[in-house]
Amino acid sequence: MTRLKSSDICDIALRLEKYDQQLLKITGRTLVGIACHACNVDERTVRQKSPSFLIDVIPVTSGQGIITDFSKTVASILKFSGFNARVSDTHDTAGIVQAYENRSDAVMMADDKRFVGINLNNRCVADNSEVTGRVFAAALDLMAKGIKDRDALVMGCGPVGKAAAIALLSFNARVVLYDNRPEPARILQKSLSALAPENQVRIEEDLEKALLDCQYIIEATPVQNTIPEKLISGRMGIAAPGVPLGVSSKGCGILKDRLVHDKLELGVTAMAVSILTQKEETRS
Numbered sequence: 001m002t003r004l005k006s007s008d009i010c011d012i013a014l015r016l017e018k019y020d021q022q023l024l025k026i027t028g029r030t031l032v033g034i035a036c037h038a039c040n041v042d043e044r045t046v047r048q049k050s051p052s053f054l055i056d057v058i059p060v061t062s063g064q065g066i067i068t069d070f071s072k073t074v075a076s077i078l079k080f081s082g083f084n085a086r087v088s089d090t091h092d093t094a095g096i097v098q099a100y101e102n103r104s105d106a107v108m109m110a111d112d113k114r115f116v117g118i119n120l121n122n123r124c125v126a127d128n129s130e131v132t133g134r135v136f137a138a139a140l141d142l143m144a145k146g147i148k149d150r151d152a153l154v155m156g157c158g159p160v161g162k163a164a165a166i167a168l169l170s171f172n173a174r175v176v177l178y179d180n181r182p183e184p185a186r187i188l189q190k191s192l193s194a195l196a197p198e199n200q201v202r203i204e205e206d207l208e209k210a211l212l213d214c215q216y217i218i219e220a221t222p223v224q225n226t227i228p229e230k231l232i233s234g235r236m237g238i239a240a241p242g243v244p245l246g247v248s249s250k251g252c253g254i255l256k257d258r259l260v261h262d263k264l265e266l267g268v269t270a271m272a273v274s275i276l277t278q279k280e281e282t283r284s
C-alpha cells in the first residue's frame with residue numbers, strides 16, 4: 001500500500017477547478033458527477049444535501065504520523081465538492097470526541113493502513129480503497145460511453161482492483177484480471193464468481209496480450225511504468241487509481257484525454273457522497 005507523500009498532494013487544492021474541467025472534458029461529468037455515478041445516486045439530490053453535511057477531517061498521529069497538508073487537502077477537496085468540511089483542531093481520539101460533541105455529521109481520518117469516512121448519524125463507513133476502485137471504474141464507464149459488453153483489464157488485484165472489478169461487472173463489462181503474482185488474481189476471480197457468470201471474468205497472465213486485447217484499463221498497481229509505451233494506443237482509455245502512476249509521461253502524451261489519474265480527489269469525493277447517501281442496514 002502506497003503512503004502518500006506531502007509532495008504528492010501539496011498542489012491538489014490549487015488545481016481542483018482545472019482538474020474538474022478536465023474530468024468534464026474526458027468523461028462528461030465533474031468530480032461530484034463521477035462520484036454520484038459510482039454510488040448510483042442522483043447528483044441534484046447530493047448537491048442539495050451536501051452543503052449542510054458537516055465533515056470533520058481528523059489528523060492521525062499514529063504509525064508514521066501526520067503527512068503535511070494531508071488533512072487540509074482532504075478538507076479542500078470536500079469543500080470544492082460542495083460539502084461543509086473543516087480540519088479538526090484536535091487529533092486522534094480527541095478529534096473523534098470533538099466531532100461527536102459538535103454534532104458533526106461525519107469524520108474522515110487515515111492511519112498508515114486505512115483511510116475511512118464514517119457517518120456519525122447512521123454508522124455507515126466508506127473505505128478509501130474500496131470507494132477509489134469503484135469511482136475509477138465509474139470514470140472508465142463514462143469515458144467509454146458505456147463499458148457494457150467491452151473487455152476491461154484490471155491491472156493489480158489488491159483491494160482497489162477488486163472494488164474496480166466489482167463495479168465494472170455492475171456496469172456489465174467483461175473483466176480481465178492481471179496481477180504479476182498469480183495467486184491474488186486467482187483469489188479475486190474466485191470471489192467474483194458469485195457475482196457474474198464464469199465467462200464474464202477471466203485471468204490473463206501475459207500482460208502484453210492483455211493490453212493488446214483490451215481497450216479499457218484500470219491501472220491499480222503501486223508500480224511505475226507498468227504499461228509499456230509501445231503498447232499504448234490513442235484508442236485506449238485508462239483510469240488509473242494506482243500511485244505512482246503506471247503510465248510514463250510519454251505514454252500520457254499518447255493518451256491525451258483518454259487518461260484519468262489522481263491521488264486523492266475522486267476517492268475523497270466519492271467517500272463523501274457514499275457516507276452522505278448510504279443507508280444503515282437494518283439488523284435483525
Ligand code: 2YH
Pocket residue numbers: 001002003004058059060061062065066067068070071110111112113114115128129
Ligand atoms: O496514505 C495513507 C495510507 N496509505 C492509507 C491509504 C488507504 N488507501 N494514509 C494517510 C495517513 C495520513 C496521516 N495519518 C495524517 O496526516 O493524518
